[in-house]
Amino acid sequence: MNLNMNSVESLVAQIQGLSGNIGELTQLRNYLKQCDDMLRTESTRLAPLLTELDPSVHSLGYLYILEACTSGTISKDQDQANELVLSVARFINVCAADQIRLAPDKFISICKKLKEQVVFLEDPMRGVAPLLTSIRKLQSSTEQLTTLHPDFLLLCLMSKCYKTGLSVLEDDVFEVDQPRDLFLYCYYGGMICIGQKKFRQALELLHNVVTAPMPIISAIAVEAYKKYILVSLIHLGQFATSFPKYTSSAAQRNLKNFSQSSKNQLYAPACSDRLLHVCMDLASSTFSKQYDSGVFFSRLPVVAKFTHLCDFVYEQPYLELVNSYSTGKVSEVENYVQMNKDKFENDNNLGLVKQVVSSMYKRNIQRLTQTYLTLSLQDIANTVQLNSAKEAEMHVLQMIQEGDIYATINQKDGMVRFLEDPEQYKTCEMIERLDFSIQRIMMLSKKVTTMNEVMSCNPSYLGKVRIRLGGSGRDLITTISTPFLLNSTYEEGEKEKHGASNDL
Amino acid sequence: MEPEDNAAGPVIGDEEIHANGRDESDSQRHRPIISGEQLDIEAYAALYTGRTKTTRLLFIADKCGAPSMELEALRMAYDEIKKGEDTQLFREVVGKINGRLGPNYGLDDAWADAVDRRAESRKDKLENELNAYRTNLIKESIRMGYNDFGDFFYAHGRLGEAFKNYVRTRDYCTTSKHIIHMCLNAILVSIEMGQFTHVTSYVGKAEQAVDGLDPVTIAKLRCAAGLSHLEGKKYKLAARKFLEVGPELGNNYTEIIAPQDVATYGTLCALASFDRSELKSKVIDNTNFRNFLELVPEIRELINDFYTSHYASCLEYLGNLKTNLLLDIHLHDHVETLYEQIRNKALIQYTLPFVSVDLNMMANAFNTSVTGLEKELEALITNDQIQARIDSHNKILYARHADQRNGTFQRALQTGNEFDRELRAMLLRANLIKHDYNLKAPRKY
Numbered sequence: 001m002n003l004n005m006n007s008v009e010s011l012v013a014q015i016q017g018l019s020g021n022i023g024e025l026t027q028l029r030n031y032l033k034q035c036d037d038m039l040r041t042e043s044t045r046l047a048p049l050l051t052e053l054d055p056s057v058h059s060l061g062y063l064y065i066l067e068a069c070t071s072g073t074i075s076k077d078q079d080q081a082n083e084l085v086l087s088v089a090r091f092i093n094v095c096a097a098d099q100i101r102l103a104p105d106k107f108i109s110i111c112k113k114l115k116e117q118v119v120f121l122e123d124p125m126r127g128v129a130p131l132l133t134s135i136r137k138l139q140s141s142t143e144q145l146t147t148l149h150p151d152f153l154l155l156c157l158m159s160k161c162y163k164t165g166l167s168v169l170e171d172d173v174f175e176v177d178q179p180r181d182l183f184l185y186c187y188y189g190g191m192i193c194i195g196q197k198k199f200r201q202a203l204e205l206l207h208n209v210v211t212a213p214m215p216i217i218s219a220i221a222v223e224a225y226k227k228y229i230l231v232s233l234i235h236l237g238q239f240a241t242s243f244p245k246y247t248s249s250a251a252q253r254n255l256k257n258f259s260q261s262s263k264n265q266l267y268a269p270a271c272s273d274r275l276l277h278v279c280m281d282l283a284s285s286t287f288s289k290q291y292d293s294g295v296f297f298s299r300l301p302v303v304a305k306f307t308h309l310c311d312f313v314y315e316q317p318y319l320e321l322v323n324s325y326s327t328g329k330v331s332e333v334e335n336y337v338q339m340n341k342d343k344f345e346n347d348n349n350l351g352l353v354k355q356v357v358s359s360m361y362k363r364n365i366q367r368l369t370q371t372y373l374t375l376s377l378q379d380i381a382n383t384v385q386l387n388s389a390k391e392a393e394m395h396v397l398q399m400i401q402e403g404d405i406y407a408t409i410n411q412k413d414g415m416v417r418f419l420e421d422p423e424q425y426k427t428c429e430m431i432e433r434l435d436f437s438i439q440r441i442m443m444l445s446k447k448v449t450t451m452n453e454v455m456s457c458n459p460s461y462l463g464k465v466r467i468r469l470g471g472s473g474r475d476l477i478t479t480i481s482t483p484f485l486l487n488s489t490y491e492e493g494e495k496e497k498h499g500a501s502n503d504l
Numbered sequence: 505m506e507p508e509d510n511a512a513g514p515v516i517g518d519e520e521i522h523a524n525g526r527d528e529s530d531s532q533r534h535r536p537i538i539s540g541e542q543l544d545i546e547a548y549a550a551l552y553t554g555r556t557k558t559t560r561l562l563f564i565a566d567k568c569g570a571p572s573m574e575l576e577a578l579r580m581a582y583d584e585i586k587k588g589e590d591t592q593l594f595r596e597v598v599g600k601i602n603g604r605l606g607p608n609y610g611l612d613d614a615w616a617d618a619v620d621r622r623a624e625s626r627k628d629k630l631e632n633e634l635n636a637y638r639t640n641l642i643k644e645s646i647r648m649g650y651n652d653f654g655d656f657f658y659a660h661g662r663l664g665e666a667f668k669n670y671v672r673t674r675d676y677c678t679t680s681k682h683i684i685h686m687c688l689n690a691i692l693v694s695i696e697m698g699q700f701t702h703v704t705s706y707v708g709k710a711e712q713a714v715d716g717l718d719p720v721t722i723a724k725l726r727c728a729a730g731l732s733h734l735e736g737k738k739y740k741l742a743a744r745k746f747l748e749v750g751p752e753l754g755n756n757y758t759e760i761i762a763p764q765d766v767a768t769y770g771t772l773c774a775l776a777s778f779d780r781s782e783l784k785s786k787v788i789d790n791t792n793f794r795n796f797l798e799l800v801p802e803i804r805e806l807i808n809d810f811y812t813s814h815y816a817s818c819l820e821y822l823g824n825l826k827t828n829l830l831l832d833i834h835l836h837d838h839v840e841t842l843y844e845q846i847r848n849k850a851l852i853q854y855t856l857p858f859v860s861v862d863l864n865m866m867a868n869a870f871n872t873s874v875t876g877l878e879k880e881l882e883a884l885i886t887n888d889q890i891q892a893r894i895d896s897h898n899k900i901l902y903a904r905h906a907d908q909r910n911g912t913f914q915r916a917l918q919t920g921n922e923f924d925r926e927l928r929a930m931l932l933r934a935n936l937i938k939h940d941y942n943l944k945a946p947r948k949y
């Protein structure tokens with residue numbers, strides 16, 4: 001007992017003493033790692049220690065202790081849960097970012113605990129702000145995707161704080177810790193954008209999930225694919241069943257099978273609804289518990305096989321919807337939706353499907369702007385298969401307000417006059433827009449070049465290249481230095497050229 | 505008649521808006537013999553010889569729908585078959601006649617049996633001869649033997665075997681004349697069988713034997729090639745082939761095609777597929793083809809009307825010819841497509857010179873209602889064949905030319921966005937792959 005108290009006190013002392021600069025902090029971190037087991041066993045008695053430490057100064061130590069306190073299953077007790085939420089939220093707000101970055105997994109662990117508690121308390125909005133702060137503190141740059149991003153987006157979805165979610169989605173993401181994080185991030189992100197009717201962005205995010213490199217098909221990709229089909233219909237009015245070349249072969253194989261004819265449904269009776277739910281549960285449980293992507297993927301073959309079979313039945317309606325959409329007849333699409341309502345509802349996509357149907361009217365009216373200069377409302381109603389001129393007027397009015405078409409309605413004659421796009425591309429704003437685009441692309445190009453250079457210095461890459469080239473050192477140098485020579489316009493390139501040849 | 509008669513064209517002014525294609529003063533000049541009457545079967549059949557005569561007559565009988573014509577055709581077919589030796593076909597025709605033409609046109613078993621017996625004996629004789637030639641290994645006689653066999657089968661309506669025998673002579677052909685002879689026979693049988701891929705290949709083979717080719721043969725081969733393109737729905741190529749047929753063809757290929765047909769097929773395909781300059785240079789100014797056109801004056805008028813933009817009369821001619829064209833074995837399933845293409849071309853050509861067109865006048869010129877015309881124009885505009893927009897309120901068609909500058913800006917911005925998106929996605933994917941690779945790489949710690 002004494003020993004324990006001593007060690008605990010010494011721990012506090014260490015923390016207080018070593019929280020000065022980065023050197024001390026590394027020392028502290030090593031020390032804390034050693035004490036980790038001890039902390040865990042003493043978890044119940046660590047609460048009073050927290051009061052002795054100042055979270056903003058001794059963030060690292062505080063973090064370790066806090067994490068030990070909150071480890072274990074989430075409490076079902078309302079008060080305790082509340083307490084935990086408050087304490088973690090407080091910590092997140094005041095902690096020092098550089099300190100917690102030394103122990104990222106601990107930090108992630110407490111944030112996830114926070115999320116679980118908030119969900120348990122059925123008040124997801126309480127978790128939104130803390131998680132947003134935690135993301136900003138954990139990220140080393142705005143381009144990095146952390147494990148907390150998907151959790152944050154999930155809370156935004158559950159609490160319907162879409163705008164906050166959008167603010168995070170605005171950042172470009174280039175670095176990813178875990179592929180699974182990316183999939184979930186894009187999937188939830190897609191859903192948020194759909195909620196805000198930003199279909200172009202949603203399409204982009206969902207596209208990233210569907211075409212991401214994955215050795216085995218993941219259930220997230222399957223769900224994302226369904227939404228992808230629907231959003232593609234709404235935004236583009238069509239859907240191409242062929243995948244781009246860079247899609248992983250696993251995705252191509254599995255998702256392509258869904259577009260085969262209904263004779264595949266012969267295999268469907270083998271799986272039942274229950275089986276589908278079992279494998280979906282399996283999939284979702286692996287998402288929430290496992291961090292290590294290795295484990296995730298290894299569990300998935302079982303899941304994949306079942307989802308593969310089951311989805312024969314459940315993907316069919318989407319692709320058939322695409323077919324009936326392409327006929328251009330609204331009544332047909334509506335009938336189809338009506339018949340398959342349950343399937344869409346099971347996937348929680350019914351709202352989206354309804355939007356698909358209403359987008360058909362829009363598209364048909366847009367097509368009319370290409371052929372007609374003026375058209376009577378009655379003719380519009382007839383062509384687009386609406387019931388009356390009044391309905392046509394409402395649709396046209398809505399489209400004008402949303403900026404989908406340019407037109408004027410003459411109510412006296414019941415005529416609509418379609419106008420050209422008034423954009424003349426002569427304004428300052430347009431020039432600024434062009435300039436901004438150019439700058440962005442230059443920035444991206446620079447990024448690609450940097451990536452290329454970094455890759456060229458990678459030892460494993462060099463090893464492979466050497467094998468391919470047959471081992472001549474001279475050839476190797478030429479291959480490596482070519483990208484640097486090409487970049488002689490950049491000053492950094494000059495330095496790195498010398499640096500690279502020195503390394504060799 | 506000068507093709508550029510209406511070069512002055514309709515002027516858009518308040519005083520004189522002419523309806524394009526409905527010039528009253530010209531109509532007297534244009535009242536020729538419109539052959540909308542029923543096809544004169546005897547005259548039609550007289551154009552052909554050989555099996556094709558019978559086939560065509562039977563086709564007419566099937567498709568014409570008027571019992572009097574049907575019986576007439578069947579009667580003539582019966583007479584024709586009796587002159588030949590095809591008993592299978594004979595029985596067919598008798599079945600179709602069904603006693604409607606009286607006792608003279610019933611099943612003449614005696615004749616049929618006699619012909620069959622003759623055929624058997626002839627076949628045996630031919631077989632013996634052929635075997636004899638084969639043992640003697642004289643190429644020329646073997647070739648003649650196979651040829652005779654082919655002719656025999658052809659006369660008896662067994663086209664598959666006829667084809668096989670004709671093709672077998674290929675190994676024994678020594679001069680180009682032989683090759684051409686073989687090819688022509690093969691082509692004849694293939695056309696009858698409807699296998700136009702063989703036709704194309706044998707035409708190609710024949711054309712390679714250059715020194716055996718005289719103008720008549722060349723003309724024949726071009727006709728055959730044209731026919732196979734027509735069947736393959738390649739109207740432009742078919743038109744070109746037909747238009748190249750020289751006047752030497754004359755009546756030399758009546759076992760397949762009559763010169764009137766060359767004119768008809770060639771003109772219709774050309775109208776449907778050629779653009780204006782090609783139409784002028786290859787059809788209207790084509791002196792060789794003029795000889796053929798003289799045989800079918802309606803077609804000649806038709807094409808001149810089209811070129812001079814008298815669309816109403818042009819389409820009227822077309823309409824009148826339609827019933828008879830549907831009775832033609834080669835053309836019948838292409839009539840609809842060709843007509844549609846010609847009509848679309850007429851519509852497009854009508855609107856091409858104008859900035860604005862009054863739809864009422866246009867509807868008059870094309871003999872249709874304004875709503876119908878609007879629908880047709882809508883289809884053409886959606887397919888981007890006419891660059892215009894319809895003012896449905898005032899019923900005017902306005903030409904519309906895309907603004908290049910705006911279009912360019914739009915495309916540039918769009919390309920920029922797409923590039924941005926693709927690049928970001930690529931960087932992301934590269935990062936993922938790198939991550940995967942790092943996992944698999946041996947860990948250092």
